[in-house]
Amino acid sequence: MPLLRLRVRAAADVLDRPVRWVAVSELEDPTPFLEGDELVLTTGMRLGPGDAAPYVARLVARGVAGLGFGVGLGHEDVPPAFVEAAERASLPLVEVPRETPFIAIGKAVSELLAAERYEELSDAFTAQGRLTRAALREAGTAAVVERLALEIHGWAALFDDVGMVLAAAGRGADQGAAMAGREIGRLRAPGAPASLAVSGPSWHVVVQPLGDQPRVRGFLAVGAERPFSPVGHTVVNTAGSLLTLALEQGRARLTVQRRVRTAALRLLLAGDAASAAEILEAAGPHGATGSRASVADELPAGPVVVLACEPRDAEALQDALPAFAAPWGPLVVALAAEDDAERVIGLAAGHGRVGVGGPAGPGELAAGLDQARRALASAAPVMRFADLAGQGLLSLVDPGLLEGFASSLLAPLREYGSRADLVESLRAYLACNGHWDAAAQRLGVHRHTLRYRMRRVGDLLGRDLDDPASRAELWIALSAPERATVKGQSGTGRLSL
Numbered sequence: 399m400p401l402l403r404l405r406v407r408a409a410a411d412v413l414d415r416p417v418r419w420v421a422v423s424e425l426e427d428p429t430p431f432l433e434g435d436e437l438v439l440t441t442g443m444r445l446g447p448g449d450a451a452p453y454v455a456r457l458v459a460r461g462v463a464g465l466g467f468g469v470g471l472g473h474e475d476v477p478p479a480f481v482e483a484a485e486r487a488s489l490p491l492v493e494v495p496r497e498t499p500f501i502a503i504g505k506a507v508s509e510l511l512a513a514e515r516y517e518e519l520s521d522a523f524t525a526q527g528r529l530t531r532a533a534l535r536e537a538g539t540a541a542v543v544e545r546l547a548l549e550i551h552g553w554a555a556l557f558d559d560v561g562m563v564l565a566a567a568g569r570g571a572d573q574g575a576a577m578a579g580r581e582i583g584r585l586r587a588p589g590a591p592a593s594l595a596v597s598g599p600s601w602h603v604v605v606q607p608l609g610d611q612p613r614v615r616g617f618l619a620v621g622a623e624r625p626f627s628p629v630g631h632t633v634v635n636t637a638g639s640l641l642t643l644a645l646e647q648g649r650a651r652l653t654v655q656r657r658v659r660t661a662a663l664r665l666l667l668a669g670d671a672a673s674a675a676e677i678l679e680a681a682g683p684h685g686a687t688g689s690r691a692s693v694a695d696e697l698p699a700g701p702v703v704v705l706a707c708e709p710r711d712a713e714a715l716q717d718a719l720p721a722f723a724a725p726w727g728p729l730v731v732a733l734a735a736e737d738d739a740e741r742v743i744g745l746a747a748g749h750g751r752v753g754v755g756g757p758a759g760p761g762e763l764a765a766g767l768d769q770a771r772r773a774l775a776s777a778a779p780v781m782r783f784a785d786l787a788g789q790g791l792l793s794l795v796d797p798g799l800l801e802g803f804a805s806s807l808l809a810p811l812r813e814y815g816s817r818a819d820l821v822e823s824l825r826a827y828l829a830c831n832g833h834w835d836a837a838a839q840r841l842g843v844h845r846h847t848l849r850y851r852m853r854r855v856g857d858l859l860g861r862d863l864d865d866p867a868s869r870a871e872l873w874i875a876l877s878a879p880e881r882a883t884v885k886g887q888s889g890t891g892r893l894s895l
Contacts, residue, residue: 399506402498404466407476408484408491415490417463418511420504427456434461437507439500442480443472450479458487465489466503470496522632525549529633533640540565542644546637547571550630552622556641557582559614570621578605578619585617602626604634608642615645656716659724663731667764671697697722698735701757704766705732705743706774709750718745729774731767743780751777756784772877776829778840804878807871810858820858821876823851827863828873 406413418435421428426444438457445453457465465484467476476493484491494503532545539556544567546554553568555575561582566575581594585607593606602625609615618638620626626634658677665674675697698721707723707730709715715730716723721742723732734742736757746752753774758766769783776786811820823841827848830837838845852863861868 402503402506403495404498404503405493405495406490407467407493408481409464409488410490412488413464413490415463417507420500420507422500422504426453429456429460432460432462435463437464437466437503438462439466439468439494439503441468441471441473442477445472445477445480447477447479450477450483454480454483454487454489458489463490465491466494466500467491468494468496468498468500518627518629522629522636525629525633526636529637529640533644539641539644540567542637542640543567546620546634549633549637550620550622550626552620554621554637555619557617557619559616561617564616568621574601574603574621575619578603578617578621581605581619582617585614597625604631606634606638608638608645615642656725659722660726663724663726666733667767669761669763671760698733701736701759702733702763702766703736703739703742703757704755704763704770705734705746706753706755706767706770707732707746707750708752708774708777709746711749715746715749718749720745729771731770733763747779750779752780753777754780754782775825775876800874800878804875807859807875811855814854814858820851820855823848824855824872825876827852828869828876832863832869 416435417437419433419437420439421432421436422439423431424440424444425431426449428438428440432438454465465480467473467480469475476491481491494500528549529542529545532541533539535541537544543554543556543565547568553566553571553574555566555571555578556564557575557579558564561579563575563579566572568574577596581596581603582605585594585605593604596603596605600623601621602623603619603621604626605617605619607614607617618634618641620634622630662674662678665671665677678697706726707715708728709730712725712730716725719732719742721732721734721738723730732742732746739754743752743754751774753770753772753776755766755769755773773781773783773786775781808821811824814820823837823843826837826840830840834845834848838848841848856863859872861872863869863872
């Protein structure tokens with residue numbers, strides 16, 4: 399910059415070093431107050447020729463960008479010892495004339511840094527615009543991944559929440575995605591970091607989750623030959639936000655589809671399979687990315703096995719099942735083809751407790767669900783209705799009379815205005831043969847809490863729970879089919895979409 403009238407005195411061949419700030423110091427050792435990449439300015443009033451070599455060595459060790467030596471105050475010229483030491487150490491040294499104030503150099507550097515930062519932000523905004531336009535294209539997520547790979551001059555890959563590649567683009571994307579896929583397991587583990595950065599001699603990879611814990615929607619991995627600059631990270635974060643939004647929108651569509659599936663299940667239980675298939679077909683492809691076939695294709699053509707599932711994560715279970723599945727209150731109900739039932743049961747058991755009904759034809763699904771729900775009460779983690787003791791006796795009782803008996807006997811518990819579910823607590827207590835610890839563990843409560851609930855049950859029903867006859871009657875009542883739930887969970891019998 400001609401106005402500053404600076405003159406290079408040493409290491410003219412390495413002037414391409416970045417300067418991140420200007421530091422003025424007359425200390426013999428200013429390095430404790432430096433961070434690196436500074437242009438250090440001094441008049442050398444405390445320095446003599448014998449100080450040159452150690453002074454320059456300290457600056458080089460600290461990583462400063464260069465040394466500006468002001469003349470006309472402490473020294474009329476830059477001492478030759480400093481020029482020689484700087485040349486040997488490859489530290490750029492510039493002579494600052496008396497007429498050029500140090501503050502002018504500081505202002506010049508500050509303005510250059512501001513201009514550089516503005517240019518970086520402009521580049522980032524421009525890249526964000528290109529990514530946004532890509533997101534609006536028909537290709538959607540694939541277009542964003544492709545555009546991102548171009549912006550970072552590397553590769554990019556989008557994974558779903560279990561680590562399967564949804565889209566990849568850029569040179570080396572296949573190898574990069576394979577490597578990133580191995581790292582995704584670390585991000586899915588409990589207490590995982592917010593993101594991962596992996597580097598090698600000629601490559602740099604960043605992997606970050608899309609969405610918030612505990613429900614991560616997917617993962618984005620990017621790689622390039624050079625480390626990512628702040629602008630590069632900004633571009634990657636923008637792409638991550640756009641991809642997260644796209645995945646969330648896919649999940650929103652999936653939520654609506656699942657509500658339709660619940661309505662279809664009501665129709666199936668009512669025996670109207672044609673109407674159920676019609677609304678399922680209108681719901682379109684299943685899956686957050688629309689990758690699975692029409693949900694109508696998931697309905698088995700022949701006899702089915704009804705599963706009542708109590709999963710730890712309902713969404714994960716429904717994603718994993720290769721069969722028709724729908725939310726049903728706190729449960730997930732699945733309809734598996736008879737010849738594929740064991741495989742579906744095994745998959746469902748990996749996500750929580752499962753009750754399995756007997757094979758049911760098109761007009762017997764309501765009974766199949768009744769059986770599956772009763773089996774679920776004793777599942778650990780799987781129980782089949784056929785394996786439940788005492789069901790042969792219940793089959794001899796008129797269903798209407800049994801339902802009326804159960805409704806009358808258990809009415810005080812259902813009407814009790816406490817948050818505690820006394821019916822389910824009683825069911826667990828009886829299923830565990832009165833063993834407090836086992837029943838409390840099944841309910842996820844302390845045994846003292848369960849004891850309190852059972853005292854309340856005894857008071858409300860006016861029965862002694864230690865009496866075998868009372869226990870038998872209560873178990874029969876709890877095993878009665880709850881046919882009201884088949885008509886619709888809202889109790890109105892109307893179809894709600």
